[in-house]
Amino acid sequence: MDLPSGPSHCVVVTGSTRGLGFALADAFLAADCAVVVSGRTESAVGECIEKLRSTHPNSSVTGVAADVGRIEDVEGLFATATATFGRVDLWINNAGLGGHPVPLVELTATEIADVVAANLTGTMNGCIVALAGMREQQTAGQIFNTEGFGSNGVKRNGMAIYGATKQAIRYFTRSVVKEIAGGPIRVGTIIPGIVVSDMLAEQYRAASPRRRDLYSAFADLPETIAAELVPRLLTNQEHGAVISWLSPTDMVGRMLRPKYKKRGLLAALDAPTEDIERVGGASGSTKS
Template sequence: MSTPAAGAGRVVVVTGGTRGIGLGLAHALLARGCKVVICGRSDAAVTKALAELDGDVTGLATDVTDRAAVQALWDHAVATFGRVDVWINNAGISAARGPFAEVPEATVADVLRTNVLGAYNGSAVAQAAMAGQPGGGWIWNMEGFGSRGEHQPGMEPYGASKRAVSHLTEALVRETKGTPVKVGFLSPGIVATDLLVGDYDGRPDEFEKVKKIFNILGDRVETVTPWLADGVLAATKHGARVAWLTKPKAMGRFMTAAFRKRDIFADTPTPAAAGAR
């Protein structure tokens, strides 16, 4: 476990930092001595999250699909803390699972805009500004299901968005080579959040079927995010990947599953029944 000295006053922006993995990262980074800036979709969400966080932290309601709003988030961070050392594009949404042709166009557009355009805007704003500040900085983009070509029925919008984020991150790694800006990939694996559970809204029976696998391979936010924070703060190599659920770890989990009883969803609301939303 890192000590507060690990962060040493580094300024970190976490988009989507008001809930789930983003909020967990904010907690972990503050515990490691960082100064943290979070954003969420609304003033209410940001205010609620700030009340839960302890340390040098500020926040701003930000629409990550709007480049000007993302620039305003950068400006807020610099006005508050003087610079930004690390920018984590964590903001993301998913969609309730459903047959390919039945997912509403507006839902697909929402997922793609938030996950892909949001990461693109954050990367573009951070790259441009970090290139001109002393010491440069780090940009991290969040991987997820689909990043490496995984397929599963009902996951098309989210999987496509994460595949696209991986592509743009790989492109950014190449473009920033030899510059003061470094880029990395963050891969949290399967984490018990309302985002994951929300994929099964309207299909609680289906959730019960996959819950066993999630309990073998998945983890809770408070388990994964301190480890991710340590990886972000320790990284030195451009193009680094900080991945929690590796193939050897997954194989080990399956081999020992019969001897380990786990419920990572103990405090997480169950999926809504059909028509309940």
């Protein structure tokens, strides 16, 4: 079955009620795609759809409340996408839980399990379901997994569990890329860089002046990142592609250009005001 006239692709973005996931969904709609959003609660999904439709009144968008740590929820998400739009062309495993940057011994077993389930198990479930569904469709498709802090092996106090899940996602994604090589389905990685979010806000407040300068230089708003990533995701033809927001050259350039250190994206966090909602709460979240 073909998509309804208009949308060129059907895209599923997990964890898309806030933060980068919402910005990706918004940018995909702007690119004339049909989009399926998801979040943990019906209310969050409903609010997300309402906001997207207010910006894109003629868009094709629907959503499902899904816990990505439960494979039956992920299967339901794929089923809704195909029932509504005919097929899934692009699946993005974006859902994740940041947790709190605190020492390992202070974390409860529940907090640890929640982060692992959302970040790692959720990514695995998304790949399993999307691979099986795309094979059944007998059409080419793409699956992208989202990396984050720790995926490259960098360590930081208080980030042991989150970083471990993100490094595991890198290994997992590379393994899947090798396993399905030569088939019609492409698997790749998104590296969004430092996204302005609640988790970043918490880290920024606890950071040294030097690290605050680094955050100020490299952090970007979700919508800024999404606007750049979405066209590259839609036109990608490479299996195993890594779609990265900032290249090493870009990062060096930012460090050498004073304007990037004084952009003010995180300035509100130095002295809490009403603007903090824009910096942390409205643009991103530790849970998506």
